[in-house]
Amino acid sequence: MQTRNKFLDDMSKLMTNAMGVAQGAKDEAETAMKSMIDRWLADRDFVTREEFDAVRAMAQKAREENEALKARIEAMEARR
Secondary structure, eight states: OOOOOHHHHHHHHHHHHHHHHHHHHHHHHHHHHHHHHHHHHHHTTOOOHHHHHHHHHHHHHHHHHHHHHHHHHHHHHHHO
8 A cells, every 4th residue: 555645745746846947947048048149140240151152152253254354365465
């Protein structure tokens, strides 16, 4: 026969509630930290990965065009 101890039942409920409160506090702290980091990053005017990739592609294309123009100029000068 198993007896129930009211003190242990109450302690168990208290610990369960405390864990729920701790989990809620953890979730709230994570949300607040993420929000703060997002605001900090937005204030720094960092570019997105998409913007960076687009500018890098434009720079690569400009380099290629410059090399082609340089080759044409050199060929024209060589004919003189």
